[in-house]
Amino acid sequence: MIGVIDYGMGNLFSxxxxxxxxxxEYKIGDRxxxxxxxxxxxxxxxxxxPDAMKALAEHQFIGFIHQKVEEGVPLYGICLGMQLLFESSEEGGWTDGLGIFPGTIRRFSGIDENGRAYKVPHMGWNQMNIRRPEKELLTDVENEYVYFVHSYAAVTEDEDILYATADYHxxxxxxxxxxxxxxSQFHPEKSGRAGMQLLENFCRMMCRQ
Amino acid sequence: MLSKRIIPCLDVKEGRVVKGIQFVDIRDAGDPVELAKVYDEQGADELVFLDISASHEGKKTMIDVVRSVASELAIPFTVGGGIRTLEDIKETLRNGADKVSLNSSAVQRPELITEGADYFGSQCIVVAIDARYDEPSDNWVVYTHGGRTPTEWSLTDWAQEAVKRGAGEILLTSMNKDGEKTGFDLPMLEAVQSVVSVPVIASGGAGSSEHFYDVFTKVDADAALAASIFHYKETSVGNVKRYLKDKGVPIR
Structure with a gap:
C-alpha cells in the first residue's frame, strides 16, 4: 500500500x-x-x-516524513516534492526544506555560459543521462525522454545522489x-513509458522492504 | 537537449471532436478519448483540447473528457475554451489537466492570468492568441471569441503583457493560415519569439512535414500544433517525427 501525501498542492488525480x-494499491491522506x-x-x-513547506507544516507532515525516512520506509518525491527534500530554496526568499538531500534549489539563470539568453521554465521532453544504472529504481529505464516543467532546479555537490541528469544549459x-x-524533477505519471517504469520500480523497491 | 514538441489539437464540441476551416465549416472527427489514445501511440508529445461547446451541458461533458484523458494517458495535456474564472481553472486542473489555455477571457480580464499563475504557477497557464495580419497598419491584430471579435491589442503588445502577467507559454494561432495547409505563419511567429522569453507553440497552417521542419529551424518555435492533417490521416504524428529526426531536428 502506497500512501499519497496530500497537503493541498499536488496533482493527485494523475x-x-x-x-x-x-x-x-494506494490511499490518499491529508493528515x-x-x-x-x-x-x-x-x-x-x-x-x-514556501507555500508547500507551509502547507506541509499545517498538515503536520514534516515530523511524519522525517520519522518515516528514519524508519527506512521508501519515499518518492515528485517535481516540487523532490525539491522539498533538499536543504533550502531561494524561491520567494530563502526557505528551509526538509533537508534529507544535501543541496539547494535555485532558479535557472536564463543566461548560458556564453552570455546568451535561454528560456525559463525548462518545459518539454528532455533526454535523461543515466549515471547510476545499477540502481534498482532505474531497472529497464534507458536514456529516455521525460517531461519537465520547472523554473527552479536542484544544485548539489553530492554527485552520489545524482541517479540521472538532463542537459538544459x-x-x-x-x-x-x-x-x-x-x-524525480519530472512527473513520472506524465512521462510516458519511462515514467511508468519508474513508478513500477519504486513499488518493487517498496514491496521488497 | 530539449526536444521539439508535436501537439495534435482536438476541438471538442458537446463531447465530440470537430474541426473547422478558418473557424467555420465544422465537420465531425471522432471521440476525443479514442483520438487522444491514437495520438499517444503515434508519439504525440502533448495534446491540446479546446472546448467549443455552446451549452452548459457541453461544458460539463468536457470535464468528463478531461478526467478520462487523464485516467488513460501518461502525457501532458492542455485544456482551453470557456475558462473564465479562477474557479474554472481550478476545476480543470483538479480533474487532471496539466495546463489551461486562456484566450478571450484573458483579454477581457488580464488579471485572470495573474490569478491562475499565482495559484498554480506559470507553468500551468498558457495564453492562446488568435491574430490576423492587418495590412493598413502593417501589424497583427489580436482577435477574441473564436476569431470573430477584433481587439485593440497588437499581437506583440498583448504577448508581452500576457507574459508579464504570468503566462508560462504562448499558443499562437495565425488566422490567416488556419486550415489553409500552406505552412505556419513564420513572420508572425518571429515577431512574437523576439519579444517574449517563454515557449511559443506555433499553430495554424500545418499541411506537411516540411512545414514543421520550417517552423522549428527557421523561427525556432518550441512546439507546433496541428489538427486536421492528423484527424483526417493525411499524415501521422509518427511520420512527421521520423521526417524531422532524419533531418536532425531534436525529437523524442
Whole structure:
C-alpha cells in the first residue's frame, strides 16, 4: 500500500490514475494519522516552495516524513516534492526544506555560459543521462525522454545522489536518490513509458522492504 | 537537449471532436478519448483540447473528457475554451489537466492570468492568441471569441503583457493560415519569439512535414500544433517525427 501525501498542492488525480493503471494499491491522506502503516509514500507537489513547506507544516507532515525516512520506509518525491527534500530554496526568499538531500534549489539563470539568453521554465521532453544504472529504481529505464516543467532546479555537490541528469544549459538533476529515498524533477505519471517504469520500480523497491 | 514538441489539437464540441476551416465549416472527427489514445501511440508529445461547446451541458461533458484523458494517458495535456474564472481553472486542473489555455477571457480580464499563475504557477497557464495580419497598419491584430471579435491589442503588445502577467507559454494561432495547409505563419511567429522569453507553440497552417521542419529551424518555435492533417490521416504524428529526426531536428 502506497500512501499519497496530500497537503493541498499536488496533482493527485494523475498520480492516482497512474497507480491504478499499474494495479498498485494506494490511499490518499491529508493528515499523518490517515497514512500510518503504508509500505511507501509519494510526496507530490505543484506550486511554490514556501507555500508547500507551509502547507506541509499545517498538515503536520514534516515530523511524519522525517520519522518515516528514519524508519527506512521508501519515499518518492515528485517535481516540487523532490525539491522539498533538499536543504533550502531561494524561491520567494530563502526557505528551509526538509533537508534529507544535501543541496539547494535555485532558479535557472536564463543566461548560458556564453552570455546568451535561454528560456525559463525548462518545459518539454528532455533526454535523461543515466549515471547510476545499477540502481534498482532505474531497472529497464534507458536514456529516455521525460517531461519537465520547472523554473527552479536542484544544485548539489553530492554527485552520489545524482541517479540521472538532463542537459538544459547545465546538468539538471532529473532523478536523485539515496538508499530508500528517491525523487524525480519530472512527473513520472506524465512521462510516458519511462515514467511508468519508474513508478513500477519504486513499488518493487517498496514491496521488497 | 530539449526536444521539439508535436501537439495534435482536438476541438471538442458537446463531447465530440470537430474541426473547422478558418473557424467555420465544422465537420465531425471522432471521440476525443479514442483520438487522444491514437495520438499517444503515434508519439504525440502533448495534446491540446479546446472546448467549443455552446451549452452548459457541453461544458460539463468536457470535464468528463478531461478526467478520462487523464485516467488513460501518461502525457501532458492542455485544456482551453470557456475558462473564465479562477474557479474554472481550478476545476480543470483538479480533474487532471496539466495546463489551461486562456484566450478571450484573458483579454477581457488580464488579471485572470495573474490569478491562475499565482495559484498554480506559470507553468500551468498558457495564453492562446488568435491574430490576423492587418495590412493598413502593417501589424497583427489580436482577435477574441473564436476569431470573430477584433481587439485593440497588437499581437506583440498583448504577448508581452500576457507574459508579464504570468503566462508560462504562448499558443499562437495565425488566422490567416488556419486550415489553409500552406505552412505556419513564420513572420508572425518571429515577431512574437523576439519579444517574449517563454515557449511559443506555433499553430495554424500545418499541411506537411516540411512545414514543421520550417517552423522549428527557421523561427525556432518550441512546439507546433496541428489538427486536421492528423484527424483526417493525411499524415501521422509518427511520420512527421521520423521526417524531422532524419533531418536532425531534436525529437523524442
Amino acid at each position: 498520480v492516482s490514475k497512474a497507480l491504478e493503471r499499474l494495479n498498485i 499523518p494519522d490517515q497514512l500510518h502503516g503504508c509500505d511507501g509514500y509519494i510526496l507530490p507537489g505543484v506550486g511554490a516552495f 547545465s546538468d539538471v538533476p532529473a532523478i536523485v536518490g539515496r538508499d530508500h529515498v528517491v525523487a
